[in-house]
Ligand SMILES: Nc1ncnc2c1ncn2[C@@H]1O[C@H](COP(=O)(O)OP(=O)(O)OP(=O)(O)O)[C@@H](O)[C@H]1O
């Protein structure tokens with residue numbers, strides 16, 4: 251466990267120093283009480299306020315279409331700029347990625363779990379627009395459903411190259427990336443890799459740390475879509491790539507159909523993927539893997555927002571189910587494809603991942619919403635949307 255809490259520490263009259271909220275309730279501790287606070291005062295210092303002021307002015311003058319720009323009104327900005335989380339994060343820590351990159355779609359991250367509460371007036375409308383999850387909605391309990399009901403989306407192998415389902419998890423006891431120290435990264439990697447190395451059956455595999463990884467081998471893993479890229483500018487701006495590559499790595503089973511990313515955007519990204527379109531098989535492998543890991547590691551879950559992640563787009567189920575697909579007719583015009591995807595609550599990405607274009611005429615199409623619906627509903631949304639799209643492609647090819 252790290253030396254910073256993941257959930258808010260609690261103070262009582264008898265207990266002036268913060269204690270773990272679960273320990274206080276007589277349950278096993280789920281976090282380690284904070285030892286030091288980063289900020290001395292209750293408001294950000296003058297330098298932060300000045301950066302906020304300049305950043306906000308520039309964002310207003312930009313042509314950014316980010317959700318940050320849309321929802322951070324002047325009035326809200328003035329209200330939030332003086333606030334800080336109990337871990338010492340300010341509004342600047344929330345918005346710095348969107349302030350730096352005007353092509354952000356969203357533009358905000360939660361530097362710590364408390365930020366979702368302290369800056370809720372900004373997060374809530376962004377979350378509502380992205381997930382359709384209102385400020386008083388409560389995320390449903392975990393429900394994986396029955397993966398066996400999801401068939402092969404493309405039994406004739408005409409359109410889908412590969413299928414992937416991933417979810418994110420934050421390990422209790424560690425802060426989100428911007429507040430991770432070198433030591434915490436090392437501790438977290440050790441804890442995670444020890445658990446992963448004990449996985450059995452189809453999930454059994456090996457953990458490989460990024461430190462000292464052969465650069466050619468690393469590049470190959472990235473090109474083959476197994477490993478995360480290095481240098482994501484949105485994450486860098488959010489101070490999420492500090493101490494790189496310490497604490498970062500990948501676990502892979504022998505067939506490279508079950509993978510776990512450690513220390514990238516979230517503490518863990520648990521991934522199942524394989525060639526072809528059999529969503530049920532891919533989903534089941536991920537569900538079984540997450541359940542096995544969850545027996546050994548404790549994950550951070552918020553009473554209203556479900557599983558907590560660094561980016562608000564990933565909250566709740568944290569599930570993104572995607573296919574790498576070629577749709578030569580309906581995919582000819584990207585704007586038309588995106589409009590169609592929107593109709594089914596799907597998101598279109600390029601063939602090399604988020605913020606990339608399609609290099610070879612294939613697209614990564616996935617469910618967009620992850621919060622306010624169950625895990626099964628999230629995957630099913632992608633399943634039914636993709637079935638419609640493939641049906642349309644077939645229909646038009648016969649005209
Ligand atoms: N269905 C798929 N088949 C093969 N590779 C895929 C598939 N979906 C995504 N990928 C690959 O996974 C890698 C990571 O993609 P990307 O970063 O866009 O999504 P992510 O891992 O779900 O996380 P995030 O949404 O936070 O960006 C990329 O190499 C991407 O091409």
Ligand SMILES: NC(=[NH2+])NCCC[C@H](N)C(=O)O
Pocket residue numbers: 347353354355356357358484515561563564604
């Ligand atoms: N990997 C993610 N969290 N993706 C969602 C948002 C990414 C980036 N911050 C943006 O606003 O465009």
